[in-house]
Structures are given as structure tokens and as C-alpha cells.
Amino acid sequence: MGKSSGKAAGALRVALDARYVQEHFPGIGRYVYHLAEALAALPEAPRLTLFYNPSQTPPRYDLPALAGRFPGRIALKAVTAWPFSLSEQYQFFGPARQFEVWHAPYYIRPYLLPLPTVLTAHDVTNARLPGAITPKTRAAFEAATRLAFLSSKRLIAASQAAASDIERLYGVKPAKIQVIPHGVSKNFKPLNPSEQAEGRARLELPERYLLYVGINKPHKNLARLLQAFTLYREQSGDAIKLVLAGKEDPRYSAELREKARQLGIIGEIEFRGEIAEANLPAIYACAELFIFPSLYEGFGLPILEAMACGAPVICANNSSLPEVAGDAALLFPARDVPAISAAIREGLRQAEELRKKGLERARFFTWQRAAEMTVQVYQDVCRKKK
Numbered sequence: 001m002g003k004s005s006g007k008a009a010g011a012l013r014v015a016l017d018a019r020y021v022q023e024h025f026p027g028i029g030r031y032v033y034h035l036a037e038a039l040a041a042l043p044e045a046p047r048l049t050l051f052y053n054p055s056q057t058p059p060r061y062d063l064p065a066l067a068g069r070f071p072g073r074i075a076l077k078a079v080t081a082w083p084f085s086l087s088e089q090y091q092f093f094g095p096a097r098q099f100e101v102w103h104a105p106y107y108i109r110p111y112l113l114p115l116p117t118v119l120t121a122h123d124v125t126n127a128r129l130p131g132a133i134t135p136k137t138r139a140a141f142e143a144a145t146r147l148a149f150l151s152s153k154r155l156i157a158a159s160q161a162a163a164s165d166i167e168r169l170y171g172v173k174p175a176k177i178q179v180i181p182h183g184v185s186k187n188f189k190p191l192n193p194s195e196q197a198e199g200r201a202r203l204e205l206p207e208r209y210l211l212y213v214g215i216n217k218p219h220k221n222l223a224r225l226l227q228a229f230t231l232y233r234e235q236s237g238d239a240i241k242l243v244l245a246g247k248e249d250p251r252y253s254a255e256l257r258e259k260a261r262q263l264g265i266i267g268e269i270e271f272r273g274e275i276a277e278a279n280l281p282a283i284y285a286c287a288e289l290f291i292f293p294s295l296y297e298g299f300g301l302p303i304l305e306a307m308a309c310g311a312p313v314i315c316a317n318n319s320s321l322p323e324v325a326g327d328a329a330l331l332f333p334a335r336d337v338p339a340i341s342a343a344i345r346e347g348l349r350q351a352e353e354l355r356k357k358g359l360e361r362a363r364f365f366t367w368q369r370a371a372e373m374t375v376q377v378y379q380d381v382c383r384k385k386k
Helices: 026-041 065-071 135-151 160-170 193-203 222-236 250-263 276-287 299-307 320-324 337-349 351-362 367-385
Strands: 013-017 045-051 074-078 101-104 117-121 154-157 175-180 209-213 241-245 268-272 289-292 313-316 329-332
Touching: 013 026, 026 045, 026 065, 026 175, 026 367, 045 065, 065 074, 101 160, 101 320, 101 367, 117 135, 135 193, 154 160, 154 367, 160 175, 175 367, 193 268, 193 276, 209 222, 209 276, 209 299, 222 241, 222 250, 250 268, 289 299, 289 337, 299 313, 299 320, 299 351, 313 320, 313 337, 313 351, 320 329, 337 351
Parallel strands: 013 045, 013 101, 045 074, 101 117, 117 154, 154 175, 209 241, 209 289, 241 268, 289 313, 313 329
Antiparallel strands: none
């Protein structure tokens, strides 16, 4: 995206809470960064102010550099209040008065603000999968979620599946929710053979591997993936490896490795941990097959990133995943280990066809489109305020 200068007369003054651009919120951080970038690049861009905590922002999301690319369109406001802190409930009340819209990318947020709030509700995992957290934690999240939905002027959901869950589980009226799919960064694209060879050597990737990218929390269903991978290798005789990449929650790391040991496949799996943003395209592009077995997703951006890089995709048939994947991926029931194993076999067999379909599918999801639709939401809440 090119450099922009100046600020349009009468442009909307929008506060975007960028405190979630941090290690604890990898997916939300990516959403905030790329949305801000796309909003600032629009011909009729709003005047964005990003509230952020410099001590928490990871280097891969350089917010000062982003603001420097869009002078007059992005301003930064350093704050000390952390998400989940009591201070966030009063620290923003005064500064918020100079804006027309506050955009919160998470439902635990400042609730008492003197301006309309647009809330992005990425998913309702805790409500759909209540066993994933303790009853006490679930009760706290449930209260915070209901308060956020009640106190927000409009909600943005990344998929129709997520919007339907919000309507059904929380009684939110459909007119209050706008579905705006995420985009795929332009950095995710196919690599030619020489680029793949360079990436494979630099990252020391296996010659042939199946790939999962994402966190290792229980709802990602990685234990069943390990079982399905074991079954596939036993039935096919294929010596292909499995690469698990993405930020690891230390609460679940040892358990997953022990599962691999019990299955006798610990030597066939590479636990890569978090991958630098610049290295993700190569890991996707070199994979024989990308697998996303999650039990629930509000959107499932990794399947689109994989498709954009030319990786054939198979994924679970629940929540938002069929909606996002369209006909460009093979779907399987997430709790059925033999079905996942069969999908691996079939996905490898249909790899070339899936690769072509995936590239076409990924082109529909752009951050520019997401930004244009988000501005319409901002404008709508401002009109209703007057």
C-alpha cells in the first residue's frame, strides 16, 4: 500500500484500541494491524488514532512505522492501561471525547465511554465450548461478553456463522451485527520453485510434510490430528512428516508431546513454535497439505493464508470453516479420527486441484474490502448518533 499524506476534511475521527497488538492476542493483533493499514490506505480514509502500549507491542507489528507511512491518517496515543486491568475502565473516558467512534477489537474493554462503540466479536468460543475453561473463568467471560454486546452500538462478526452464534446465544438482534470477513495480507502468495527451495533450506523444513499453523489450545483439536496422522502413516506406508507451527500455550505443550510419544510418532513431528511473519509464506508454500482440524472457529484465517500461498487445504466441517473455505477445501468431521485420516489421503491425491481452487478462493478476501465495509459501519453509527 502506498504512502498517503494529508487528512481529508471532515474525515471521521476514529479511536482504534490497539492495545491488543501484543503476544497474548496473536490473531486479534494481526486483525488490528492489517485493518488499520487498510483503513489508512482508503481514498476517503478516516482519521485513525491507535491507542497502544509501547511496552507490549511485538516487533513484527511496528505501529510507529505504520503511522509513519500514513502521516495525517494514523496517529499514535501511548497508554499504560493493560487489557483486563481496572484502570482501562476510567483511563480512556477523557481522551475518548475527541473522537466520534471507538473501535474495540475484543469484548473485555472500556465499557463506559462517552461515544458510540463498534465491537469486533471474533468468536464465542467460551460459550460454544464451555469445557475449555474453568466454570469460574467462564462465568467472568460470560458476564464481560454480555456487557460488551449490550453496551456496543454495533457488532462486527468475521463470519455469518459467528454472527448466528451471537444472535442465538446472546439474543443480539441481527440488525445490530455486520458480517465483515477478514482479509489476507498481500505477503501471502505462491512461491516459485527456486523461492521454495531457498525457504526450505533456510528454515530447515522436511522434504515432505503436512502442516498445521495456529495455537495449541485444546479446541484446536491437535490430539485427534496426531491420532489421524498416525493412522494415515500406518495405513499408507507414507513416511511424510507433520509440522505443527504457531504460538504455543505452555499449559498444553507437554501434554501434546506426551501424546505423540504414546503414539510412537514423536520423531515424525516437528514442533516449530511461533513463526516469524516473514517466514510464514514459505512454510505454507512448501507444505504438501495444510490441515486445520479445529472444533470451533469464528473465522479461520490460516486456511486462507495457506490457500493464498498455494497450499492444498483440508479442514473441519464446523462453525465458520465451510463458509470461509467454500468448495476450495476438503471437509471432514473434526471428532472422527478415521475421517481425518481419510481426508489426508484424499487431500494429497487431489492436491493440484485443491491448490488451484484455493488460490482462486483466497483472492475474494482482501483487507481493502474489510476496511471499506468497516468504514460503512463507522458512518452508520455516527449518523444514528445525530
